[in-house]
Amino acid sequence: MAGWASEGRTPRVAIIGAGMSGIAAVVHLRRASYTDVTVFEKADRVGGTWRENTYPGLSCDVPSRWYSFSFALNPEWTHRYSYGPEIQAYMERVAREFDVERHIRFDTPVAALRYDAPEWELTTGAGETLRFDVVISATGILHRPVLPEFEGLERFAGAAFHSARWDHSVELEGKRVGVVGTGSTACQIVGAITDQVAQMRVFQRTPQWMVPLPQVEYRSVTKALLRRFPSLQRYGYDFYKDRMMRTFSEATVGDAEQQQALSEASLQNLADNVPDAELRERLTPDYQAACKRLIFCSTFYPAISQPHAELVTEPIARVVPEGVETADGVLHELDVLVLATGFDHTSFILPTRVTGEGGRDLETTWDGAPRAHRAVAVPGFPNFWMLEGPTGPVGNLSLITITEHQLEYVVAMLDRMRDEQLASLEVREEAFRDYNQAMKQAIRNTVWYTGGCTSWYYDKSGLPNLYPWSPQRYLDSMRAPRFDEYYERRDGDAPARAA
Ligand code: N01
Secondary structure (H helix, E strand, O other): OOOHHHHOOOOOEEEEOOOHHHHHHHHHHHHOOOOOEEEEOOOOOOOOHHHHOOOOOOEOOOOOOOOOOOOOOOOOOOEOOOEHHHHHHHHHHHHHHOOOHHHEEOOOOEEEEEEEOOEEEEEEOOOOEEEEOEEEEOOOOOOEEOOOOOOOHHHOOOEEEEHHHOOOOOOOOOOEEEEEOOOHHHHHHHHHHOOOOOEEEEEOOOOOOEEOOOOOEOOHHHHHHHHHOHHHHHHHHHHHHHHHHHOHHHHHOOOHHHHHHHHHHHHHHHHHHOOOHHHHHHOOOOOOOOOOOOEEOOOHHHHHOOOOEEEEOOOEEEEEOOEEEEOOOOEEEOOEEEEOOOEEOOOOOOOOEEEOHHHOEHHHHHOOOOOOEOOOEOOOOOOEEEOOOOOOOOOOOOHHHHHHHHHHHHHHHHHHHHHHOOOEEEEOHHHHHHHHHHHHHHHOOOHHHHOOOOOOOEOOOOOEOOOOOOHHHHHHHHHOOOHHHEEEEOOOOOOOOOO
16 A cells, blocks of 8 residues: 655645644644644544643642743733633633634544554544544643542542542532642632631642742733734743743753752742741742742642641541541541542553554553653654654743644654655654663652652653653754654555554
């Protein structure tokens, strides 16, 4: 069977997911003249994480001017750090205005992908089978909630739900509310609802480093200026990108001075906002700042310092119908239990069954420790690229910027296939191995590994699943793809692996 490039036609591209990455993918591909694009979305709306998370206080701790598509800068942002509903509305608006929606098949989960050289066979959840030349995974990272395995959780008499499945029918006013966790999500929730509830109990397993979030509401004159002079919008994007990349992003990969600055800012935040010395002590981490994902939040410390709030640091023993019992035998009576316990970060495109060349199965290949070449490609899976794939730079960066650079890389791959009339591009085993070996060494020098904490960054390999060098280095590598890292096959060439 001949490939699309030698047939001289445009490739049929399947994109899995219509969140931020899927929207960006359609726009970037179309701009590069790859117009035969179909997006498969399991839900009935675009937005991904911003559609699924609706908890009170939901906001983005990356500045709005930078947490924007480079092709759709937004003079209308109302705050320096956007709230969730405004970002979701932005995603929907961009999808509409850039005519992305007509490419999307909503309510269509993808059950399986199977490489049948040189094409991919895609099977939807309803059993429909379609064929594509190229597959782009845009499924996001943190979309499968992790529920804690507390004994008795199912017997709790009140309302219990994960933060990403917020039950808006549950009234909080005057209720006794428990929040499990002190990650970015829990801190935003506690900051947002403590004033409404009768009693707030936060179950903390590990204290967090937390720096203030310098929130600012933008004035109408600012918006008018940005509308009038669009170059100022670009300036804002570059300004925040540059500042964030230079400061704490560098701190995680070895800049001791930046790291010191983060610790000092966090301790100052604690001193300024938690008057009680004993509470301050229980909130003080005993590991290095930025070892876990740094938290930007100005509302948590004042909330937990209120008289009707309590920080519970005894481990949770079990859940009983009346509330939560801790290891010291104390029963914390509750009406509502919020599980802000995070996400499975190792699934990426899974549980979609992805079968590559020679029957290679992606889930088996990864085995709980997903790896990819430059976070985008996996040996044995030709013409398949991932956005926000394993070991990408995540941390506290704008994932939109990362995705857009990855799309430049994918477009360069497609251009290469077109120009060289290739049937497939597949990353070489040795390129993948060398890259991951170097990464394994380098990750040991980052604060995620040396900082003395455990975090969701770790996977079954025992190492953090993150990019260990400077984020700028990653962006540069996406801008200059190395085709020598790929097998380039033409129609009729033998596959690398026997079926
Ligand atoms: O989840 P988390 P999250 N018993 O995994 C605790 C992004 N995000 O939803 O630290 C008791 O960080 C757990 O304790 P410990 C961002 O990338 C971005 O808050 O493991 N406690 C921890 O405190 C973020 O990193 C924004 O000891 C248990 C908490 O639950 C990622 O999402 C906003 C437990 C989980 O924290 C995930 O954040 C919000 C148990 N069995 C989130 N299990 C932006 O602004 C877990 N915990 C862009």
